[in-house]
Amino acid sequence: MRVQIVLFDGFDPLDVLGPFEVFHAGGGFSGGAVTVELVSVEGPREVPSGLPAVSLTATATLDPAVADLVVVPGAAGSLSLDPAVEGSVAALLGRAGSGPLTPALRDAVGRAGTVVATVCGGSLLVAHAGLADHRPLVTHERGADLAGTAALPVDARVVDDGDLVSAGNVTSGIDMALYLLEREIGPQVAHAVEGLMCHERRGTVWRATGAAVAVA
Template identity: 80%
Template structure:
């Protein structure tokens, strides 16, 4: 499983690094069955997060055609959902969506063989782009009603709608990555990763189909 985790200016580091470590570790325990890279819509570059002291390096351009799984993080900033407030989570997400990331995410969502997974505010980035209309979705508590979108809000830590899987607040990204390992690679690998990082997943994954 080839995984691309998206970086954009203002991303939340924990939304990225939690899933990255879980998926990377799972790949090692599964004999290389999972590969993970950090990407951006602009290509290889240093990408500043929403925390002043933290930046990460994208090694390649986001390429949905080459990815089995695309992970979209949220942003780190003030918790206002006013997209006109400089430095707010909403403004950072809106800015990212207006750039080249917007069309790239649309391509990822529309590809039948690519799974898109969102963490926290990453769900809003997808929903505000009209890419989750009518679909079940969860995001950060502050945006739980998904106002301004046509997505269907669900109260759960992780929501599985087939090729669109979403996670709630920031620490739910760990649950998301473990669940995807279980779903795509197998429960033995997910269990092994849980043992290594000493994390017990909480809650029940909401699924749109049995």
């Protein structure tokens, strides 16, 4: 499984590094069945995060044609939901979504065999681009109602809608990565990574399967 984690100016480092470490360790425990790389839509470059003095290096170009899994992080900034506030998460996500990243993500969402996973505000980026219309999605609690989009908000830590998987607040990205490692590679590898990181997943992954909730 080839994993590409997307960097854009203002990204949240933990949204990136949590899943990166899970998939990197998964590659080691699976004999190389998982590879993970940091990418940007512009190609190899140093990408500043939303936290001062923290940047990461994209070593390749985002390419949904070769990626089995594309991970979209959120942004790190002030929690204002007003995109006019400079340095706010809304402004950073809006800036990222207005450039060439959205067409690349549209290609990833529309490509058979490619899974798109979002962490925290990455769900808002995808939803506001119209790429999660009428599909269940979770994001950061500050934007949990997914206002202004046609996505269907779900109150869960991780939501699995097949080729679109989403996670809520920052650390849930680690849970999501472990879940995807279990789903795509197997529970033994996921369990080994969980033990290595001393991290125990929380909550039930929400899926639109089984009996619907009925209140008597």
